[in-house]
Amino acid sequence: MKLKAAALLLAALLIPFSPSSASASETGEVAIDWNGESVRTSVPSYIENGVTFVSIDMISKLNGLSASWLPDEGLARLWMDRGGVFVFKPGTGYADDMDKRYTLGAEIAVKNGVVMLPLRFIAEMAGADISWDQTNNKVSVIQKRMAVASVPGTRNRLFAISEDKGEYMGITLEWNGMLKSFPSWRNPSTVGSPPRLLTQDISGDGKPEAIILLNAGSGTGVYLEEPHVVNSRTFKEIGIQDxxxxxxxxxxxxxxxxxxxxxxxxxxxxxxxxxxxxxxxxxxxxxxxxxxxxxxxxxxxxxxxxxxxxxxxxxxxxxxxxxxxxxxxxxxxxxxxxxxxxxx
Known part of the structure; x- marks a missing residue:
């Protein structure tokens, strides 16, 4: 019996602490730093199954989106400024847009009458970067610029290099933390004509490519997309026949x-x-x-x-x-x- 107890104690000591192995009850309140400043809300943030949840009012601090709790429908709805609507329903572990369902890894909940939303999933779509400080049980959110397109649940995003007279002047592709700028790419900066970013294997080599679709012209009876395919390992653009x-x-x-x-x-x-x-x-x-x-x-x-x-x-x-x-x-x-x- 003593040997068994000692073995259990040793096993417990050898298990590292991490957000992915900690439930909300194990971590308690999680501190949030927002662009270098500590923030607090009436409802504490927490981690469940490795997913950091924050109150909807904190999500609304992100640039490039708006979020609302709709009590009559029993769900939260998030609007991206560049286009796209996401629905988060308490009691479910996923987010829905008009075309796809995204698994979150933990259930959305309502705490003290406030809906809690997954921070990383939403913040990275908006162009923010998230980091975890295990020592201080703290999550840091840094948003220097807005993403003009993104793939939900990833750090695959597009950023405008600059904007002038209603047009994005050059686009930077971020792929899993790596950046590559394409200064000659152009796209209108209007809400109705955002660029699109897809990440799928279209070459047949088992690895996804970055597919960037820019708006090259729109109006009455006209809608033209300009495609760019970039190798996600080399960041080299691959030609496409007209x-x-x-x-x-x-x-x-x-x-x-x-x-x-x-x-x-x-x-x-x-x-x-x-x-x-x-x-x-x-x-x-x-x-x-x-x-x-x-x-x-x-x-x-x-x-x-x-x-x-x-x-x-x-x-x-x-x-x-x-x-x-x-x-x-x-x-x-x-x-x-x-x-x-x-x-x-």
Whole structure:
């Protein structure tokens, strides 16, 4: 019995203290330093399963976002200034945006009538850096600048180098703490046209790339994205074939009158699609084929980068879309295939 007790005591002494192994009851109140100054709120911050939770009013101190507790809905909602809405519901261990669910590692709770939110998950999205001082049981938050795009739950972020006359003049990519600036990149600084940052493996080597999508033009009937793919190990930018060039090489379309109807035929990589439009559906013009180039967007589908080009008959009568699928070949992303489908 004495040997067993001694063994248990030795095991306890050998277990290191860390936030990831400490519950709220084990750590008690956690001190918070905010840009070098100690802050306190009416509801103490705490750590649970390695996740630091702070009151919603402390989260609202971050630049670039706003957060509100909605008692009628029983949840907290967070709005990013650059775009994006996140929902945090007490009793759950995740955050939701419109497209995805993010696991937090511990449940959201309400303490003394105040909702407590995960500090690192939110602060890093806003562009802040978080550090843990185990000796003093203290979390430090430093926010020198706002992130103009980020991947939730990571330190993969974009920052503007400078801003002038409604435009970001150059972009800095942060990838897991490493920084690389691209001074020639441009993007509007308006809320409605933020850059996008994706992190997925599109090369097929099992390691994610940084995919940066900049707004190159928007307005009535126009939306153009400019893609950049950066190797996350070397920070080298990889070239991408112009999707319009790929469409011109591999897609042929025709518009002709057949009686009272307009017939649209599109052949992409040997596959033919056809649609008949009556007079009301057609805009009355017959330019000889669909036009592409006024709307170009990018996505990742099935582990591949794709460009989506809206095809129009005449002026802004968008009937379908061409999809250019890229593969990494000879050091650049080139079109593997081009397909076309009509809108339903």
């Amino acid at each position: 999707p319009l060039e790929a469409a011109r090489q591999r897609l042929v379309s025709g518009v002709e009158r057949v009686g009272k109807d307009t017939v649209i035929r599109v052949m992409a990589d040997g596959t033919v699609r056809e649609r008949h439009l009556d007079k009301q559906e057609s805009d009355g013009e017959s330019p000889g084929g669909l036009t592409f180039g006024s709307i170009i967007k990018y996505e990742v589908r099935g582990g591949k980068l794709v460009a989506i080009l809206a095809g129009a008959e005449g002026i802004e009568n968008y009937l379908g879309e061409a999809v250019v699928t890229y593969i990494l070949q000879n050091g650049a992303y080139t079109a593997k295939s081009v397909s076309f489908s009509f809108y339903q």
